[in-house]
Amino acid sequence: MGTPLLELRGINLGFAGNTVLDNVDFTVGRGVIASLIGPNGAGKTSLFNCITGFYRPQSGSIKVDGHELMNLKPHKVTQAGIARTFQNVRLFQQMSVLENVMSGSHCHSKAGSIEAILGLPGQRREEAMIRAHAIECLEFVDIAEEVDRDATNLAYGHQRRVEIARALATRPKLLLLDEPAAGLNAGEKQGLLDLIGRIRDELDISVLLIEHDTGMVMKISEHINVLDHGIMIAEGAPKEIQANPKVIEAYLGQDDGENLL
Template identity: 70%
Template structure:
């Protein structure tokens, strides 16, 4: 069964077609990669899924629920979380506060509860803090929770962003170029972390990534966008040998080498 299902999604800006009749799905519990040349429309597709962009036509369903007219926070409540190409942390807030902010969509206490510090509000705040710490430990950050997020090394900031996304308790995690700027060692740790997110948390993962070696190692299925059109979908082997995909990646010989990782 598909956790995420897109049918005929089309998006244009000022008459320029960004996505054209895109059909796409992510099964529950799967790791799926979305690849393609720069400007192919990958991040725009993420923005449509998360409610930041509103396609002119098509259908987007999460667990069978239509989300095309939902606001981003409503899509998050349904179980969609994401990270961004450029790390977007609250740099002046602590690491822990950043992750706790991800649980806002799951809170129940109201303004009055917070002002009066009622028992229900205090219990909820404690639960949020404990779960946020657990998310940080899950991504491999055991301490430094009270440091300002902007003071962390870049690789750690990436992990904090993933922890914050996990704090929303998602069914599907969207990772937008999570390996960008990471060292070779950090990329190996990222591969392991993505596997644990799927295996231990039961969360499906959809990632955009230009590191094709990483994509080929982690993906169960790969979809390829080119100029807003979905040109191929399949297993790693099927994508590596697909002529249209190879052509989209810089030409036949260079493309074959790149897709081989």
């Protein structure tokens, strides 16, 4: 497969003397669905924040498609092809579902103030393109009928879908989902599994998720990385992870431990 899609080497991150990530190496291949798991406070979201540019690791290297992302601002990381969702859904309030998803096209369009004020044909075409692309993304996640509703008034499961549509609108190569199943019921979780599969199969986008629901992780992931106290303790296929004694030890005494075993 050549170079991996995402490659992290020797990531060190600390806040005020506390080590959060300790020399983490991490790769995500092309066209895979991968997961990052670990007990609470293991540093999973911190690792996400390092990849997406929200945190700046003290040292290390982060490459997507061979391009160095270290020290890039979050919007540059998105432009390089990595989109994300947030652990607590963060939609833009008082804006419609459509307007929320239209934000994803921002980095693929360019009309500025002058074009907008004059309403030039190019700007109008671009607006139509942004709108059409947003609707396409909403159709893909299956909530196109809600376009005009206030996004934050939707049912929670639908808000999560809007957030995924919004991330897809940025046309990523890699989609990072931070606990996408949190707060969803069993039916919605199944729907999410199907959606993640379709994102990879139909859109050819690699997916990396952080997830607490280990049952779901085992079902969907082709590759799993386990983080504990900022150290990457295991990686491999779901079967290997389930049998790995280090992983079992890390989860012992945790609520999630039983689910895993």
